[in-house]
Amino acid sequence: MHIVDVNNLVKRYKEVVALDHFDLHIEPGEVFGLLGPNGSGKTTAINCILQLLTYDKGEIKLFGEKMTPTRYDLKRKIGIVPQNVAVFEELTVRENIDYFCALYVEDKQKRRSLVDEAIEFVGLEDYTKFRPRKLSGGLLRRLNIACGIAHKPELIFFDEPTVAVDPQSRNSILEGILRLNREGSTVVYTSHYMEEVEEICTRxxxxxxxxxLATGTNDELKAMIGTGERIRVEVNALDDALLGTVRALPNVLGATFDGTALEAACTNGTHNVSDVLGVLATAGVATGRIYAEPPTLNDVFLEITGKALRD
Known part of the structure; x- marks a missing residue:
């Protein structure tokens, strides 16, 4: 059974088609990354899944059952951590978490225990009596997460949870998401930080x-594009004729020289580095440091969606 099952979803805003026969299937226990440029339809898709938006056509099932605006039994199993911090300035950290938890859990004693666990989970024990305006950006993000997960949801949507936080807070947030997943939650994660998605997402x-446009594991997506690895070799000089020889190598897709280093983009191959170095050695070109790296998720993203700027 898919925990999220979206079929043939269509959403229009007058003449604009935001979702065009969109399908999405997520298995229980996954950390599923949802990527796309600005305006690609990510937020619209999530809002339709959560029944925060009406849609023109399609079927949405959560936990194997049809999702409707009044399926509060299903909504109680869901947690949402929005991109924009959504807390009450008038309430303390503890009061904020308790308020959002109360939307799902009526029993006060049970809720007190859940709030304590959420505070411990995000490391806000020393800030329970603080109001949001007294918190740093990283602490605010952690409070935002605690409000969304205190009721122990089975399915959690994280929308850009690490925007504008320092590396320490980002690392803490990512570790917390993986911990939630290990404890049984299925996670849907959107981000523009490709390295985060590579690090934590199973699909x-x-x-x-x-x-x-494409769905798969990190390795499966990288196998879909032509670039196998990027090679960078530091050299003092390189004439056009020698650069042309490098470009003519069987696995080389393109090569450039920026005045300090040769960079070559190659298809998958076992001898790409030795082939490039062989050309340089034959020409008597002295080399410095050599780097070779496989394609990144960022390479895949740009290859599939293009490099044009988006609004």
Missing amino acids: IMIMDQGHA
Whole structure:
């Protein structure tokens, strides 16, 4: 059974088609990354799944059952951590977490225990009596997470949870998401930080213009594009003729020289580095440091969605 099952979803804003026969299937226990440029339809898809938006066509099932605006039994199993911090300035840290937990859990004694666990989970024990305006950006993000997960949801949506936080807070947030997953929660994660998605997501979808363009594991997505590895070799000089020889190598897709280093983009191959170095050695070119790295998720994203700027 898919925990999220979206079929043939269509959402229009007058003449604009935000979701065009969109499908999404997420298995229980996954950390599923949902990627796309600005305006690709990610937020619209999530809001439709959560029944925060009406849609024109399609079927949405959560936990194997049809999702509707009044399925509060299903909504109690869901947690949402929005991109914009959504807490009450008039309430303390503890009061904020308790308020959001109360939307799902009526029993005060049980809720007190859940709030304590959420505070411990995000490391806010020393800030329970603080109001949000007294918290740093990283602490605010952690409070935002605590409010969304205190009721121990089975399915959690994280929308850009690490925007504008320091590396220590980002690391803490990512470790917390993985801990939630280990404890049984299925996670849907959106971010523009590709290295985060590579680090924590078991499966990834890249979408654009309301369509799902590619879905797979990190390795499966990288295998879909032509670039196998990027090679950078520090050299003092390189003439056009020698650069042309490098470009003519069987696995080389392109090569440039920026005045200090040769950079070559290659298809998958076992001898790419030795082939490039062989050309340089034959020409008597002295080399410095050599770097070779496989394609990144960022390379895949740009290859699939293009490099044009988005609004």
